[in-house]
Amino acid sequence: xxxxxxxxxxxxxxxxxxxxxxxxxxxxxxxxxxxxxxxxxxxxxxxxxxxxxxxxxxxxxxxxxxxxxxxxxxxxxxxxxxxxxxxxxxxxxxxxxxxxxxxxxxxxxxxxxxxxxxxxxxxxxxxxxxxxxxxxxxxxxxxxxxxxxxxxxxxxxxxxxxxxxxxxxxxxxxxxxxxxxxxxxxxxxxxxxxxxxxxxxxxxxxxxxxxxxxxxxxxxxxxxxxxxxxxxxxxxxxxxxxxxxxxxxxxxxxxxxxxxxxxxxxxxxxxxxxxxxxxxxxxxxxxxxxxxxxxxxxxxxxx
Amino acid sequence: xxxxxxxxxxxxxxxxxxxxxxxxxxxxxxxxxxxxxxxxxxxxxxxxxxxxxxxxxxxxxxxxxxxxxxxxxxxxxxxxxxxxxxxxxxxxxxxxxxxxxxxxxxxxxxxxxxxxxxxxxxxxxxxxxxxxxxxxxxxxxxxxxxxxxxxxxxxxxxxxxxxxxxxxxxxxxxxxxxxxxxxxxxxxxxxxxxxxxxxxxxxxxxxxxxxxxxxxxxxxxxxxxxxxxxxxxxxxxxxxxxxxxxxxxxxxxxxxxxxxxxxxxxxxxxxxxxxxxxxxxxxxxxxxxxxxxxxxxxxxxxx
Numbered sequence: 330x331x332x333x334x335x336x337x338x339x340x341x342x343x344x345x346x347x348x349x350x351x352x353x354x355x356x357x358x359x360x361x362x363x364x365x366x367x368x369x370x371x372x373x374x375x376x377x378x379x380x381x382x383x384x385x386x387x388x389x390x391x392x393x394x395x396x397x398x399x400x401x402x403x404x405x406x407x408x409x410x411x412x413x414x415x416x417x418x419x420x421x422x423x424x425x426x427x428x429x430x431x432x433x434x435x436x437x438x439x440x441x442x443x444x445x446x447x448x449x450x451x452x453x454x455x456x457x458x459x460x461x462x463x464x465x466x467x468x469x470x471x472x473x474x475x476x477x478x479x480x481x482x483x484x485x486x487x488x489x490x491x492x493x494x495x496x497x498x499x500x501x502x503x504x505x506x507x508x509x510x511x512x513x514x515x516x517x518x519x520x521x522x523x524x525x526x527x528x529x530x531x532x533x534x535x536x537x538x539x540x541x542x543x544x545x546x547x548x549x550x551x552x553x554x555x556x557x558x559x560x561x562x563x564x565x566x567x568x569x570x571x572x573x574x575x576x577x578x579x580x581x582x583x584x585x586x587x588x589x590x591x592x593x594x595x596x597x598x599x600x601x602x603x604x605x606x607x608x609x610x611x612x613x614x615x616x617x618x619x620x621x622x623x624x625x626x627x628x629x630x631x632x
Numbered sequence: 633x634x635x636x637x638x639x640x641x642x643x644x645x646x647x648x649x650x651x652x653x654x655x656x657x658x659x660x661x662x663x664x665x666x667x668x669x670x671x672x673x674x675x676x677x678x679x680x681x682x683x684x685x686x687x688x689x690x691x692x693x694x695x696x697x698x699x700x701x702x703x704x705x706x707x708x709x710x711x712x713x714x715x716x717x718x719x720x721x722x723x724x725x726x727x728x729x730x731x732x733x734x735x736x737x738x739x740x741x742x743x744x745x746x747x748x749x750x751x752x753x754x755x756x757x758x759x760x761x762x763x764x765x766x767x768x769x770x771x772x773x774x775x776x777x778x779x780x781x782x783x784x785x786x787x788x789x790x791x792x793x794x795x796x797x798x799x800x801x802x803x804x805x806x807x808x809x810x811x812x813x814x815x816x817x818x819x820x821x822x823x824x825x826x827x828x829x830x831x832x833x834x835x836x837x838x839x840x841x842x843x844x845x846x847x848x849x850x851x852x853x854x855x856x857x858x859x860x861x862x863x864x865x866x867x868x869x870x871x872x873x874x875x876x877x878x879x880x881x882x883x884x885x886x887x888x889x890x891x892x893x894x895x896x897x898x899x900x901x902x903x904x905x906x907x908x909x910x911x912x913x914x915x916x917x918x919x920x921x922x923x924x925x926x927x928x929x930x931x932x933x934x935x
Binding site for chain 2: 471474476477485489500501502559566569572573574604
């Protein structure tokens with residue numbers, strides 16, 4: 330039995346995982362605690378309650394996925410979207426409170442491990458998993474192991490530069506993948522094409538663009554096509570690095586389904602280097618979205 | 633004792649390697665043999681003679697670096713610059729002839745292993761090695777192992793797309809790194825800036841551009857600066873994939889020395905994502921150029 334924990338900006342979720350299934354769940358607020366110690370106490374309490382409710386099996390480990398988490402150090406490093414301004418050594422804090430080994434990892438890396446162990450990447454030892462949502466995250470798996478890099482922070486596909494001198498990115502540089510194929514990036518593309526951010530973009534996310542595309546709005550259709558092309562180039566470039574056999578895509582943007590996947594498959598087939606043609610496939614996550622983060626976190630603990 | 637073999641378009645070199653040193657050398661023509669079997673016979677004869685001349689130590693293995701070689705299959709796959717039109721299973725052919733294990737690998741991958749085992753990347757288990765010459769090759773080392781990818785052909789930094797819809801590349805696509813920072817790419821940049829391919833470009837390679845830059849030719853200086861910027865972006869993108877601690881550069885272009893390295897260090901510092909700042913260094917190969925390919929090939933055999 331593994332306790333998977335997914336730390337989000339407002340809510341943190343817990344799940345008791347066994348054999349690739351989430352057997353029980355809980356959630357606590359990430360915000361509103363006196364400090365990180367009080368937060369860790371609340372997290373441990375919620376974990377304890379889950380474990381006690383399942384009276385048969387002992388807890389083996391805890392896996393925690395969080396933004397800006399460094400798996401080598403076990404520390405959440407000054408995450409801009411979390412309430413603590415300092416570094417939080419959450420792996421050690423949870424290991425102390427729950428008396429089992431705890432592994433903390435980047436949330437996108439957790440997702441990659443989850444897909445590899447339980448999802449659409451099961452058994453694929455050379456795998457790339459890409460999260461498309463508010464940001465663009467990624468995890469590279471090589472020879473059945475997550476690539477952490479020398480400083481524990483490898484796998485930032487979202488910040489590969491796609492267009493030199495291109496759009497401003499939240500990282501302070503220009504032209505990153507994330508500036509084009511995240512939710513913000515797709516909305517910006519639509520606004521550029523339609524000449525205005527008003528109109529359909531009053532709703533959040535990419536859903537309004539998807540609705541408009543389904544209704545035949547040419548700018549919305551073109552937004553999906555251009556985003557698919559940007560993403561195809563980014564993925565083809567990532568293939569040149571580690572040569573994965575499969576790429577698994579997940580996150581909010583993938584709810585657009587064929588609106589994105591159809592042009593993506595087409596562009597990917599065009600921009601992929603000849604030596605990789607027919608040797609790498611693109612697929613969408615097979616995990617239920619609510620479970621993916623918990624299973625991924627549990628997979629971190631199970632490594 | 634390892635026999636390292638470097639297969640080139642016109643000449644193939646052999647070296648008897650012990651403890652990171654090339655103790656004896658030989659070379660044969662790659663061209664002019666009746667077929668690949670005759671070529672393998674000639675290669676094995678030259679190898680035998682080297683081993684017999686060193687009468688103390690037994691041969692343990694053969695490592696062979698070649699363009700378009702696939703380490704997983706041991707086959708040279710239809711290399712455009714080699715004389716055989718079909719696939720050549722050279723690993724097996726040499727193992728049969730020399731009665732020791734033989735490993736065949738891509739020449740850029742061999743170079744990466746050589747730098748990791750004997751050169752500027754010694755002891756650096758997360759390493760990227762980039763060859764800058766006629767083409768741009770690369771080898772990614774993760775956790776002390778060469779990344780081969782699921783099909784044995786990972787590590788093609790030269791064919792990451794740097795400029796969507798950019799310059800025509802020899803691979804048939806547009807905008808690849810190789811179209812900008814190879815010898816051909818740099819010459820093209822100079823020709824674009826100077827308005828003509830004539831003048832200093834009558835000599836081969838990048839040496840005439842380096843000479844002109846040293847003499848104060850503004851277009852030549854700018855060619856180095858622009859090439860350095862393209863390369864910096866390509867390297868920063870590669871860092872986002874595997875998070876290496878060090879990048880080692882080698883190949884003909886690196887003979888330009890500070891003309892390239894100075895602007896490269898500057899641009900790399902600017903375009904590297906913040907979380908990698910101060911955590912990855914750029915350096916030039918410490919191996920003698922003639923030995924690098926042989927040591928790299930030997931390192932393949934020693935894996």
